[in-house]
Amino acid sequence: PEAKALGLGRSLFERLTEEGSAFISSTLSSSQLTQYSRAVGNARHADAIRSLGSILWIRYERFDSSQDLEESTLLLREATSLFPESDPGRVKALTSLSCALMSRFCRHARIDDIDQSIQLCQQALAFLPERHVDRPAALDIYAGALVDRFQTTSDAEDLSAAIQCYRTVLTRRSVGHAKRDNTLNNLALALFLQYERKGPSDRQLYLREAIELQREVISLRPPGHPNRGSSLSNLSNMVFNSLLLFICFFGL
Secondary structure (H helix, E strand, O other): HHHHHHHHHHHHHHHHHHOOHHOOOOOOOHHHHHHHOOOOOOOHHHHHHHHHHHHHHHHHHHHOOHHHHHHHHHHHHHHHHHHHOOOOHHHHHHHHHHHHHHHHHHHHHHHHHHHHHHHHHHHHHOOOOOOOOHHHHHHHHHHHHHHHHHHHHHOOOHHHHHHHHHHHHHHHHHOOOOOOOHHHHHHHHHHHHHHHHHHOOOOOHHOOOOHHHHHHHHHHHHOOOOOOHHHHHHHHHHHHHHHHHHHHHHOO
């Protein structure tokens, strides 16, 4: 029975790795997946737990099951404790747990979740040198968490730090990069938030840059792109605010 469970666990882990979210959407329950993944064995146990936690988070994002979110959070916490501190897998577990906690913050608005999410990103970034291939993705997650906290606490330092992170990520995602549109969009939205909180003297600069970036986003999201509609809506809102500034300035 033990050998059978171990073989089943290895088979499960391989399918998780190869098929990802397509497999996690199957009829197997989360508890069964967890049980099988723990049969993988010590050598791959931590990575199996991390993979399962990450894929449960993906399933939560698709199907909005609170059980998936809670199990994902628990598994990713376990994974971070299982990896040696210097193991590259621990960095992935830290950022994955940060994402799960961000999702839980968006669902329940508990400030402890977003605080922990930010701290986990900081820990992950401490292990990623400036030119490390995984650093832009970690910075992107970190910036997203800072924006989420800003929208709750209105802490200007969080928003400024997020904008700087997005600018740094953008330098690593030059023209032609598959995720350039996402980074441009995130930076544009953060700049628009900065525009909304700034005084009349300098707010126009943030709005102008946000509009410019959002136009580039739309150029990278042609008709048929799943996010083109939201980008057009964002641009429309920004241009409308620009028109309001013009009207106020000339007293029309």
